[in-house]
Amino acid sequence: MYTRPLARLIEHLQHLPGVGPKTAQRLALHILKRPKEEVAALAQALLDAKQQVGHCSVCGHLSADPVCEICSSPKRDDRLLCVVEDSRDLIALEKTREYKGKYHVLGGLISPIDGIGPEQLNIQALVRRVSQQSIQEVIMAISPSVEGETTTLYVAHLLKPFTKVTRIAFGLPMGGDLEYADEVTLARALEGRRELE
């Protein structure tokens, strides 16, 4: 049905997340229609990204330089540190444009089932960072899953001797309907209530 090089491309595209056989075929046929230069540029972008992007030596965020732009920026507040699971979460927080401090990327969550213990994560460097610098507040911004809770509590326990540790709020999402919220979210929203000023 597919000529060999096309079949091979479709197979490779199917390894991408959210890409099934139909999408892979659509992408491959689209690619065949594009100019040679455009396809070469895409292939080169893939290779470059894989080859050049590593992790920031300070915070663990994806970076092509030894120290990432956020860590080396003089505009960011050194006294605030936000701890996230991975670069994806960091990017999501950056998009809010609300946070002006620095980050620390753990690179995963503690998960005994998957054989991931604290030593596999970027936690040692975090403790060193917090114990050696004058950080006023560490904000734990980890998703509220079982692994997330474990990791948050574990990290908070290690950092409390050195600084104040807070966590982001859990509750009803904006635009969310109270009636349709699940009980756990609702319980968290009640628990996290604040006085109106």
Added chain:
Amino acid sequence: MYTRPLARLIEHLQHLPGVGPKTAQRLALHILKRPKEEVAALAQALLDAKQQVGHCSVCGHLSADPVCEICSSPKRDDRLLCVVEDSRDLIALEKTREYKGKYHVLGGLISPIDGIGPEQLNIQALVRRVSQQSIQEVIMAISPSVEGETTTLYVAHLLKPFTKVTRIAFGLPMGGDLEYADEVTLARALEGRRELE
């Protein structure tokens, strides 16, 4: 927010159909996590497909060889020819496993608005093929859009002196609900009615 090579990869991925900023980011971050060899293989598959896949000199289908597998297969019925808009439609028909004849790929539809006339399409070769070979039936399998209708009628007119020309049926899709079918589809279904045997 993104380190440069990552930003470039995301931008290139956004040129793919159905890939917006969010999907592009997800794909790029996934790619960064994959082994170097896998990324290199994907890049190579892109280049190979673009470089090696051309068009079959007989039918116009995508093919890495001068003559595609269908055209060179002795198992396919030479007396039946199915005319389609592009390789995507050919693949869709092949997936039914119902058709054992050969194909002819037009490479587009007549569309005066887009400046596409019959001479830009693979029509001349089709007429030559039909006039020189003993083909019993040409099946027009073109989507029923304005351009599709125009192309079907135009091509049929050219081929009728040489052979019988038919077209695929239009009507209610299987599992479709008569109540919710649009009027044009319903009118076509009525028009195409057949006697029960």
